[in-house]
Amino acid sequence: MTAAIPSIALVGNPNAGKSSLFNALTGARQKIANYPGVTVERKAGHASFADGRPLSLIDLPGTYSLTPASLDEAVTRDVVLGRQEGEKRPDALIVVLDAANLDNHLCFALELLALGLPTVVALNMLDLAERDGLTLDPERLSRELGVPVIPTVAVRKRGLAELLEAIDGAIQSHQPREAVVAPQNDTALHQRARALAKAAIVTETPVRRWTQRLDRIVLHPVAGLLILLALMFVMFQAVYAWAGPPADALEAGVGVLQGWVVDTLPENFVRDLIVEGLLAGVGAVVVFLPQILILFLFILLLEASGYMTRAAFLMDGLMAKVGLSGRGFIPLLSSFACAVPGIMATRAIPDEKDRLTTILIAPLMTCSARLPVYALIIAAFIPDRGVGGTGIGLQGLVLFGLYLSGIVGALVVAFVLRRTIAKGNAAGFMMEMPRYQMPQWRDIALGLWQRAWIFLRRAGTIIAMTTVVLWLLLTFPQAPEGQSQVEYSAGGRIASALEVVVKPIGFNHDIALALIPAMAAREVAVSAMATANAIDADGDEDAMAQSLGQRLQGKWSLATALAFLAWFVFAPQCISTIAITRRETNGWKWPMFMVGYLFLLAYAAAGITYWTAVAFGLG
Amino acid sequence: MTALLDKATLGVAVRIARIDWTAMTDDEGRRLREFGLMEGCEVTPRHRGSIFSRDPLALTIGRMQVIIRAKQAAVIEVEDVVSEEGAA
Numbered sequence: 001m002t003a004a005i006p007s008i009a010l011v012g013n014p015n016a017g018k019s020s021l022f023n024a025l026t027g028a029r030q031k032i033a034n035y036p037g038v039t040v041e042r043k044a045g046h047a048s049f050a051d052g053r054p055l056s057l058i059d060l061p062g063t064y065s066l067t068p069a070s071l072d073e074a075v076t077r078d079v080v081l082g083r084q085e086g087e088k089r090p091d092a093l094i095v096v097l098d099a100a101n102l103d104n105h106l107c108f109a110l111e112l113l114a115l116g117l118p119t120v121v122a123l124n125m126l127d128l129a130e131r132d133g134l135t136l137d138p139e140r141l142s143r144e145l146g147v148p149v150i151p152t153v154a155v156r157k158r159g160l161a162e163l164l165e166a167i168d169g170a171i172q173s174h175q176p177r178e179a180v181v182a183p184q185n186d187t188a189l190h191q192r193a194r195a196l197a198k199a200a201i202v203t204e205t206p207v208r209r210w211t212q213r214l215d216r217i218v219l220h221p222v223a224g225l226l227i228l229l230a231l232m233f234v235m236f237q238a239v240y241a242w243a244g245p246p247a248d249a250l251e252a253g254v255g256v257l258q259g260w261v262v263d264t265l266p267e268n269f270v271r272d273l274i275v276e277g278l279l280a281g282v283g284a285v286v287v288f289l290p291q292i293l294i295l296f297l298f299i300l301l302l303e304a305s306g307y308m309t310r311a312a313f314l315m316d317g318l319m320a321k322v323g324l325s326g327r328g329f330i331p332l333l334s335s336f337a338c339a340v341p342g343i344m345a346t347r348a349i350p351d352e353k354d355r356l357t358t359i360l361i362a363p364l365m366t367c368s369a370r371l372p373v374y375a376l377i378i379a380a381f382i383p384d385r386g387v388g389g390t391g392i393g394l395q396g397l398v399l400f401g402l403y404l405s406g407i408v409g410a411l412v413v414a415f416v417l418r419r420t421i422a423k424g425n426a427a428g429f430m431m432e433m434p435r436y437q438m439p440q441w442r443d444i445a446l447g448l449w450q451r452a453w454i455f456l457r458r459a460g461t462i463i464a465m466t467t468v469v470l471w472l473l474l475t476f477p478q479a480p481e482g483q484s485q486v487e488y489s490a491g492g493r494i495a496s497a498l499e500v501v502v503k504p505i506g507f508n509h510d511i512a513l514a515l516i517p518a519m520a521a522r523e524v525a526v527s528a529m530a531t532a533n534a535i536d537a538d539g540d541e542d543a544m545a546q547s548l549g550q551r552l553q554g555k556w557s558l559a560t561a562l563a564f565l566a567w568f569v570f571a572p573q574c575i576s577t578i579a580i581t582r583r584e585t586n587g588w589k590w591p592m593f594m595v596g597y598l599f600l601l602a603y604a605a606a607g608i609t610y611w612t613a614v615a616f617g618l619g
Numbered sequence: 620m621t622a623l624l625d626k627a628t629l630g631v632a633v634r635i636a637r638i639d640w641t642a643m644t645d646d647e648g649r650r651l652r653e654f655g656l657m658e659g660c661e662v663t664p665r666h667r668g669s670i671f672s673r674d675p676l677a678l679t680i681g682r683m684q685v686i687i688r689a690k691q692a693a694v695i696e697v698e699d700v701v702s703e704e705g706a707a
Contacts, residue, residue, distance in 0.1 A: 064650070064653035064654075065649075065653055067649060069646050069649070069650055100682055101681070101682050101683055103655070103681050103682075104654070104655050104681060104682075104683050107653070132682070186649070186652040186653075186657070187652075187657060190652070190655060190657065211684075212665070212679075215665065215666065215677075215684075219665075219666040219677065221667075221668060221669045221670050222669075222670055224669060225669050225670060309686075312686075313666070313669075313675060313677060313686055314669045315669075316668070316672075316674060316675045316686075316688075317668045317669050317670075317671030317672030317673075317674050317675070318669075318671040318672075320671075320672060320674055320688075321671065321672070326675065326686070350646060428647055428688055428690075428691070429674075429675050429686060429687070429688050430647070430650050430651070430654070430685070430686065430687050430688070430691070431685065431686045432654065432683060432684070432685050432686075433677060433684035433685060433686055
């Protein structure tokens with residue numbers, strides 16, 4: 001036995017239920033990072049054997065064979081072969097099979113068994129296989145493969161103890177395992193897999209699966225698209241309708257905290273920094289946590305239920321018209337939450353030009369960081385009423401329109417890019433369509449927790465820091481009596497210089513001031529305005545009592561507010577996105593191009609919006 | 620009698636007679652085989668595109684559903700299944 005903690009890799013086909021098994025084995029004890037040098041997510045976690053000895057688990061990207069078609073599949077190959085830089089070769093493998101899809105999944109299993117590492121097979125999702133009318137014989141499969149085969153139902157934690165016991169036994173036994181020889185060509189491999197599956201299946205009753213029945217509606221050429229559109233519409237309405245009460249509670253909480261600091265600390269520099277800088281700035285952003293979580297909840301549910309691939313299927317025809325594929329729909333939909341995981345998810349797109357184009361348009365999807373900006377401006381300038389007696393809110397409709405502008409913009413840009421700088425063959429689209437599944441609350445809750453944590457950490461680091469720096473820039477030098485502190489300060493003077501450039505598109509000093517720190521992250525625009533307003537209102541009790549939205553209402557015209565919204569549909573103001581694009585495209589060329597074209601579009605869009613609105617008398 | 624998979628009737632099982640592997644890249648061909656699409660196997664075309672286009676094509680193969688583009692389906696020759704399964 002090795003003295004070190006044994007490391008065990010979970011490996012298997014896509015849709016084998018690997019991640020659920022990983023979650024069930026590790027619980028919340030997991031760490032998500034990147035493999036060095038590549039942006040493929042490395043999910044690692046800890047668990048312990050029955051007697052308390054620890055083991056470490058890693059969840060490898062799902063793939064069909066050891067010959068990779070994309071970047072994440074290459075990581076799986078390199079890790080199991082011990083060729084991944086900075087990653088120790090695993091001591092043992094848990095090969096995860098979908099019990100209902102043995103003839104396909106056994107092909108990869110045979111390849112993995114041929115590696116000769118200590119291996120245990122998890123016959124996963126056995127309950128769903130039984131629902132589909134399959135009765136399996138795990139012992140028979142175990143005899144045929146020469147390794148333990150453990151039936152598991154990850155979502156009910158069934159078979160986990162047995163799985164760990166078997167993997168312990170496999171590592172402890174010193175004799176090298178007699179490797180099953182994998183047939184060398186695809187046809188022979190498949191024949192062998194099919195024969196094995198046939199041997200393991202005791203009975204098979206053909207049942208009409210409800211996945212197929214549901215697909216007849218969900219994938220219907222017309223009804224399917226209407227369902228997709230309705231789902232997205234409900235998603236964006238829910239972001240508004242459900243987030244109200246918790247957001248109000250958070251806002252009240254920040255207010256209480258500010259009051260407490262004012263009462264507790266003596267009036268000095270530190271107190272102002274905390275109240276006007278840190279709490280006003282970070283608080284203005286944290287308030288949007290409920291909306292971001294609702295958005296992620298929808299995306300996680302769509303993914304876990306198996307619907308996301310259907311959406312990709314429905315969208316492929318449209319995406320093919322602009323030179324992309326349905327594959328790109330999944331990273332683009334993730335980009336609605338955040339472009340960073342979205343751009344990372346493009347690594348599953350095999351075609352290079354297709355992938356590059358998808359990366360370049362990902363920032364046009366309205367990410368959750370824009371929500372604070374949109375929410376603030378919409379709440380302040382768009383009346384809260386229904387549209388023509390329907391139950392649809394005008395505010396939600398404007399938000400929907402902003403999302404739609406981003407999507408249409410992205411399609412147009414993709415169309416142009418695929419015919420110019422990212423010219424290439426028509427991209428392919430091959431994907432497995434998983435069965436529908438009931439999402440497991442544990443997996444969803446874990447996913448939400450991880451997103452919430454990332455958001456709060458960002459609020460606590462990048463956003464807190466830029467806000468404090470901004471507060472310092474706005475506080476010094478001190479303005480003489482009778483002059484506006486914000487305009488007199490160092491920050492205010494920088495903003496005045498920028499104001500010259502953005503004045504033609506209707507932007508005022510407030511906006512110019514917010515745009516600079518918002519380069520770090522879009523939501524900083526909100527915290528920056530909150531900080532500037534807090535400084536401006538210093539001592540003025542009436543002004544302090546007003547919310548940021550009310551203050552802007554008094555200072556901006558509707559045309560300016562609309563132009564500001566249009567700007568944020570396009571502006572590439574996010575350092576993380578630029579950094580991830582540099583890493584994903586191996587250089588500065590593409591991120592520079594992306595930033596350039598997006599700023600141009602933002603300027604044009606804000607300008608056109610402003611001039612149009614002014615022409616209609618809204619200036 | 621053979622036909623091409625991209626023109627096959629939805630919901631009717633067919634057997635793959637021949638695939639023109641030279642009409643696609645190595646990667647595409649390998650992924651098709653990884654899905655289990657090879658000569659001799661049975662597939663059932665299920666769904667075809669949306670109002671945007673008749674692409675892509677969703678197929679059932681064994682207990683799996685996969686999506687491919689019509690361009691690939693157009694180089695896959697299929698024939699009728701003559702067993703009792705074809706009637707189902």
